[in-house]
Amino acid sequence: xxxxxxxxxxxxxxxxxxxxxxxxxxxxxxxxxxxxxxxxxxxxxxxxxxxxxxxxxxxxxxxxxxxxxxxxxxxxxxxxxxxxxxxxxxxxxxxxxxxxxxxxxxxxxxxxxxxxxxxxxxxxxxxxxxxxxxxxxxxxxxxxxxxxxxxxxxxxxxxxxxxxxxxxxxxxxxxxxxxxxxxxxxxxxxxxxxxxxxxxxxxxxxxxxxxxxxxxxxxxxxxxxxxxxxxxxxxxxxxxxxxxxxxxxxxxxxxxxxxxxxxxxxxxxxxxxxxxxxxxxxxxxxxxxxxxxxxxxxxxxxxxxxxxxxxxxxxxxxxxxxxxxxxxxxxxxxxxxxxxxxxxxxxxxxxxxxxxxxxxxxxxxxxxxxxxxxxxxxxxxxxxxxxxxxxxxxxxxxxxxxxxxxxxxxxxxxxxxxxxxxxxxxxxxxxxxxxxxxxxxxxxxxxxxxxxxxxxxxxxxxxxxxxxx
Amino acid sequence: xxxxxxxxxxxxxxxxxxxxxxxxxxxxxxxxxxxxxxxxxxxxxxxxxxxxxxxxxxxxxxxxxxxxxxxxxxxxxxxxxxxxxxxxxxxxxxxxxxxxxxxxxxxxxxxxxxxxxxxxxxxxxxxxxxxxxxxxxxxxxxxxxxxxxxxxxxxxxxxxxxxxxxxxxxxxxxxxxxxxxxxxxxxxxxxxxxxxxxxxxxxxxxxxxxxxxxxxxxxxxxxxxxxxxxxxxxxxxxxxxxxxxxxxxxxxxxxxxxxxxxxxxxxxxxxxxxxxxxxxxxxxxxxxxxxxxxxxxxxxxxxxxxxxxxxxxxxxxxx
Numbered sequence: 001x002x003x004x005x006x007x008x009x010x011x012x013x014x015x016x017x018x019x020x021x022x023x024x025x026x027x028x029x030x031x032x033x034x035x036x037x038x039x040x041x042x043x044x045x046x047x048x049x050x051x052x053x054x055x056x057x058x059x060x061x062x063x064x065x066x067x068x069x070x071x072x073x074x075x076x077x078x079x080x081x082x083x084x085x086x087x088x089x090x091x092x093x094x095x096x097x098x099x100x101x102x103x104x105x106x107x108x109x110x111x112x113x114x115x116x117x118x119x120x121x122x123x124x125x126x127x128x129x130x131x132x133x134x135x136x137x138x139x140x141x142x143x144x145x146x147x148x149x150x151x152x153x154x155x156x157x158x159x160x161x162x163x164x165x166x167x168x169x170x171x172x173x174x175x176x177x178x179x180x181x182x183x184x185x186x187x188x189x190x191x192x193x194x195x196x197x198x199x200x201x202x203x204x205x206x207x208x209x210x211x212x213x214x215x216x217x218x219x220x221x222x223x224x225x226x227x228x229x230x231x232x233x234x235x236x237x238x239x240x241x242x243x244x245x246x247x248x249x250x251x252x253x254x255x256x257x258x259x260x261x262x263x264x265x266x267x268x269x270x271x272x273x274x275x276x277x278x279x280x281x282x283x284x285x286x287x288x289x290x291x292x293x294x295x296x297x298x299x300x301x302x303x304x305x306x307x308x309x310x311x312x313x314x315x316x317x318x319x320x321x322x323x324x325x326x327x328x329x330x331x332x333x334x335x336x337x338x339x340x341x342x343x344x345x346x347x348x349x350x351x352x353x354x355x356x357x358x359x360x361x362x363x364x365x366x367x368x369x370x371x372x373x374x375x376x377x378x379x380x381x382x383x384x385x386x387x388x389x390x391x392x393x394x395x396x397x398x399x400x401x402x403x404x405x406x407x408x409x410x411x412x413x414x415x416x417x418x419x420x421x422x423x424x425x426x427x428x429x430x431x432x433x434x435x436x437x438x439x440x441x442x443x444x445x446x447x448x449x450x451x452x453x454x455x456x457x458x459x460x461x462x463x464x465x466x467x468x469x
Numbered sequence: 470x471x472x473x474x475x476x477x478x479x480x481x482x483x484x485x486x487x488x489x490x491x492x493x494x495x496x497x498x499x500x501x502x503x504x505x506x507x508x509x510x511x512x513x514x515x516x517x518x519x520x521x522x523x524x525x526x527x528x529x530x531x532x533x534x535x536x537x538x539x540x541x542x543x544x545x546x547x548x549x550x551x552x553x554x555x556x557x558x559x560x561x562x563x564x565x566x567x568x569x570x571x572x573x574x575x576x577x578x579x580x581x582x583x584x585x586x587x588x589x590x591x592x593x594x595x596x597x598x599x600x601x602x603x604x605x606x607x608x609x610x611x612x613x614x615x616x617x618x619x620x621x622x623x624x625x626x627x628x629x630x631x632x633x634x635x636x637x638x639x640x641x642x643x644x645x646x647x648x649x650x651x652x653x654x655x656x657x658x659x660x661x662x663x664x665x666x667x668x669x670x671x672x673x674x675x676x677x678x679x680x681x682x683x684x685x686x687x688x689x690x691x692x693x694x695x696x697x698x699x700x701x702x703x704x705x706x707x708x709x710x711x712x713x714x715x716x717x718x719x720x721x722x723x724x725x726x727x728x729x730x731x732x733x734x735x736x737x738x739x740x741x742x743x744x745x746x747x748x749x750x751x752x753x754x755x756x757x758x759x760x761x762x763x764x765x766x767x768x769x770x771x772x773x774x775x776x777x778x779x780x781x782x783x784x785x786x787x788x
Binding site: 034038048052053 | 474491495497498501506507509659662665668669671672674675714756
């Protein structure tokens with residue numbers, strides 16, 4: 001059993017569930033305590049010892065089904081099938097098996113174990129023998145479904161199917177000719193069906209092993225993969241997962257901020273002030289004074305391109321801005337295509353989904369026009385320049401594809417002069433900047449940093465730098 | 470100690486807690502393997518309750534440590550009772566003077582005091598906090614570390630050390646070893662991911678919202694005064710509320726509160742006006758209430774179409 005658990009642990013690891021050696025040991029101890037007669041308890045024991053992240057639970061359930069419902073179930077089903085084909089009730093079948101056992105005993109000890117177990121319908125022993133044979137031929141090294149036939153034959157050989165066939169023939173011959181005896185006719189039928197059943201068991205078992213392989217090969221740790229995938233190529237399911245990731249990100253951000261704030265609460269010991277204040281105590285330092293660090297509240301102004309070309313990316317950026325706005329009081333957000341409009345109050349008052357939908361739906365600005373960064377920047381410079389002071393970080397998200405309009409890059413210079421820093425995040429890959437109608441190079445001159453931000457991991461990095469230390 | 474999984478279920482049932490096979494198995498394993506249990510799940514599925522019931526079922530004392538941001542060792546483990554020490558030294562001033570009377574010179578006096586200082590740094594002046602109480606208790610206890618995700622990562626690391634050795638070193642006194650290993654239950658709302666090291670040492674139990682039948686059974690156990698039809702309707706309603714996207718999904722405790730409130734108002738089926746008025750017992754946010762009302766309307770409409778046509782009193786169901 002221990003082997004089986006260790007193999008199961010490996011299977012889980014192959015599927016991106018982290019299972020440590022210590023946890024495998026726990027599982028072994030737990031299994032020894034619980035036993036595996038009661039499937040639900042056994043499953044619960046493995047689940048609690050091996051799976052520690054709730055998002056791994058579905059993978060565990062799936063793998064458990066495949067791995068442990070295995071051979072025993074197949075053999076049981078095959079036995080049932082034989083009984084059904086012979087149209088007997090369970091009781092009749094039981095009595096019939098007893099007859100068979102008597103007949104086998106009369107035949108003496110020449111029979112192989114396999115034949116005996118098979119005919120006596122001893123599923124436990126049969127399972128053990130097949131599992132042993134499977135280990136012998138290293139069935140778990142099967143990799144492609146094309147190999148299934150080959151492995152099925154190998155398994156049959158390892159089990160000793162050749163010998164079994166011979167034995168069956170001789171048993172068949174030793175039975176009285178069937179015209180005389182109904183019982184012997186049934187016995188003959190039973191032998192044949194059993195042979196077929198064994199064949200069936202072997203095939204199904206090998207196929208099931210193949211399925212396990214496939215699960216193993218299937219996408220492993222999925223979140224990590226999404227992290228490196230560009231915003232443009234996400235499917236709906238991945239978008240959902242991405243949403244989840246951004247929420248997690250915001251939460252992580254909150255805890256980072258909490259820790260950094262706590263560390264920053266007290267500054268260094270201020271000797272001068274301490275001495276001055278304690279003059280009245282004769283210089284004995286009763287009251288200690290520390291530098292008080294000024295809290296560095298981030299003031300962020302976010303300009304987000306919501307034109308069709310960057311739609312996915314801007315959605316996530318807005319979602320991030322939304323969390324940021326929940327976190328800090330001084331965040332202002334704007335969306336633009338050709339016009340520019342403020343969405344700060346929208347984000348403040350509504351819940352995330354509604355706010356995002358409203359921001360992207362065209363209520364604030366016309367989202368169906370062609371991008372015109374120049375005019376949007378000029379409008380911003382005219383109307384909202386007051387939003388920026390020397391502590392403001394300005395973040396612009398956009399691909400800088402200006403449709404050959406006037407770039408008005410002087411607006412950026414104005415913004416840059418007033419702001420603490422100006423960051424441009426471009427969801428296009430770096431190689432394409434400056435080609436075609438991209439004005440990235442012209443705008444980049446006025447920015448402190450220009451980052452490629454086309455997937456979640458890059459977003460992570462950007463955010464980490466944004467949070468003040 | 471529990472003798473089998475069934476024993477766990479039975480004793481939990483005595484305490485009015487319906488433990489699924491999975492929960493019972495994990496509890497049994499934890500008590501036999503002496504491992505802490507990390508319980509995760511949404512708010513209101515009965516995580517804290519689990520620990521309370523565990524203590525009651527075993528007739529152990531429950532020691533609870535509520536975690537919060539900034540929780541540190543002096544709040545969780547032990548603290549010196551400065552005030553008491555000060556008081557004692559004031560009262561014993563004369564005695565101290567006596568001890569010191571024979572000494573010549575400052576150095577000798579300090580030496581003499583130093584020889585006696587373990588009087589003041591003894592277990593007498595230690596103020597035990599939950600963790601120390603749990604491991605120095607004569608009888609085994611259930612230690613509930615509630616909402617561990619609220620505590621800082623440093624505290625988690627500290628807890629880890631305690632949970633692996635079950636001993637504490639107080640510099641002035643020495644090492645205090647556990648007299649009996651406590652059963653530890655940690656709960657987490659998943660506000661942040663716990664460290665792998667902690668998870669590795671624990672048995673993990675994820676409690677999900679119960680299905681319809683389970684919740685009905687729980688409600689009947691906890692609020693036996695409610696009529697069957699009301700319980701049935703409320704549970705169906707809450708189950709459907711959980712499917713829509715709410716800021717805070719109603720938990721089991723909310724279901725029970727709601728049923729109790731409705732029973733108090735002498736209702737035996739859901740009625741629109743009263744349900745609307747009491748909706749804030751299960752839904753806690755303004756935006757959620759709006760969504761819930763919408764859902765409720767649909768729900769009641771369905772319900773009415775299925776219910777046998779009643780007399781005029783049903784007319785104002787949908788105002």
